Amino acid sequence: MTAIRLGIVGLGAVAQAVHLPLLSKRPDLYSIAAICDLSPEVLAAVGDRFGVPAARRFAALEDLLDVGGLDAVMVLNRGSHSAQVLAAFSRDLPVLCEKPLAYTTNEVDTLIEAEPDLGHPAILLGYMKQYDPAVLAAAEALADVDDIRMIEASVLHPTGAAQLALARVVGPSAPLPPSVAASGDAEDQALWAAAVGDADEATWRAYRGALVSSLAHDLSIMRSFGAPPATVEWADIWRQTSRHAEIDPGRDRRSFGDHPPSINAVGSLASGGRWSLSWHYLPDFPAYRETIRVVHGRGTVELVFPSPYLLHAPTELTITSRDGSAERRVVRRSPIEAFETQLEAFHAMVRSGVPPRSDLAAGRADILDCQRILATFAGRTGLPVGGEVGKLV
Numbered sequence: 001m002t003a004i005r006l007g008i009v010g011l012g013a014v015a016q017a018v019h020l021p022l023l024s025k026r027p028d029l030y031s032i033a034a035i036c037d038l039s040p041e042v043l044a045a046v047g048d049r050f051g052v053p054a055a056r057r058f059a060a061l062e063d064l065l066d067v068g069g070l071d072a073v074m075v076l077n078r079g080s081h082s083a084q085v086l087a088a089f090s091r092d093l094p095v096l097c098e099k100p101l102a103y104t105t106n107e108v109d110t111l112i113e114a115e116p117d118l119g120h121p122a123i124l125l126g127y128m129k130q131y132d133p134a135v136l137a138a139a140e141a142l143a144d145v146d147d148i149r150m151i152e153a154s155v156l157h158p159t160g161a162a163q164l165a166l167a168r169v170v171g172p173s174a175p176l177p178p179s180v181a182a183s184g185d186a187e188d189q190a191l192w193a194a195a196v197g198d199a200d201e202a203t204w205r206a207y208r209g210a211l212v213s214s215l216a217h218d219l220s221i222m223r224s225f226g227a228p229p230a231t232v233e234w235a236d237i238w239r240q241t242s243r244h245a246e247i248d249p250g251r252d253r254r255s256f257g258d259h260p261p262s263i264n265a266v267g268s269l270a271s272g273g274r275w276s277l278s279w280h281y282l283p284d285f286p287a288y289r290e291t292i293r294v295v296h297g298r299g300t301v302e303l304v305f306p307s308p309y310l311l312h313a314p315t316e317l318t319i320t321s322r323d324g325s326a327e328r329r330v331v332r333r334s335p336i337e338a339f340e341t342q343l344e345a346f347h348a349m350v351r352s353g354v355p356p357r358s359d360l361a362a363g364r365a366d367i368l369d370c371q372r373i374l375a376t377f378a379g380r381t382g383l384p385v386g387g388e389v390g391k392l393v
Helices: 013-024 040-049 061-066 082-090 105-114 133-141 160-167 178-196 201-224 250-256 338-352 360-381
Strands: 004-009 030-036 072-075 095-098 123-126 150-157 234-238 262-268 274-281 289-296 299-305 316-323 326-333
Touching (some): 004 013, 004 061, 004 338, 013 040, 013 160, 013 338, 030 061, 061 082, 072 082, 082 095, 095 338, 105 360, 123 338, 133 201, 133 316, 133 338, 150 201, 160 250, 178 201, 201 262, 201 289
Parallel strands (some): 004 030, 004 072, 072 095, 150 274
Antiparallel strands (some): 234 262, 289 299, 299 316
């Protein structure tokens, strides 16, 4: 099983904190064959850190794809990834794509039409939690359950800076050139209009930052349990302040807006049960915490996730069941890293044709569910919203 020569697109936080360190310790599976980033400063620093030759460092994706000597591409840049995936597809290169795949279903439909026939699947979506040993064990525990009563997911999200402090992420010391920044802004504006029309920026940021880029993970786990949302019956988005606030959101405003939100949505499952998703941006909260709890007729299955940037920090799985007249609780914690297991899965997809846990159709379903949540909120409150979401109101 030969190592995959991988081109890396985007060298920001998730690349530096997670993917590149893991790739560098798995030479049996991968070699970092080329890298690409808009910032020359970041490109140089990361290239030096991971031993990428200067001739294999690029500012433009097309140049990376033209250099040759690649077996696959990993897409990690900020924003929608549909254009980068489409470019890789045009060169018959398979892709490991971090979320968000896209912000609109139309983007994904274009990718589905363009997906090349490589003799194996062409894309693995980076929902690493689907490869977490705790999630796999939870899915196995729920395999015979036919009466899920409730799935409750809650995300408590402190600042990105607080989560990434330990990773020593290198960023550009100066703004990008005006032409580069203008191009990114134009892309953001076009996708804003396509997804939510003339909705205000706070609505757009809540959709792209909190829903499509974060809560989509929880939707993917619900799919892993065979229980995706059947309906969205109620949704709310709100913002609160506290006189005790100390920490400023800082750069998180780029993702979540000037006043990052709280979100709650509820609906039904195909089995007749219910689901509830909550997401709260809490700049003064001490540590990232994500909890998913499944209630069924014979017990519960609960997952508690640490910050994704804490490599090898175990997700805790607790399975509660009846033991005669007593309660039995089984707690499972594994240091096996979900991101690394995902890398193993991508290698197996490319070299052996093993299907990914999430493909383009699955990513489209998650985007559509995020759109349904925002459309339900807009319909309930009269919030002006257009684009694809507006058609669902």
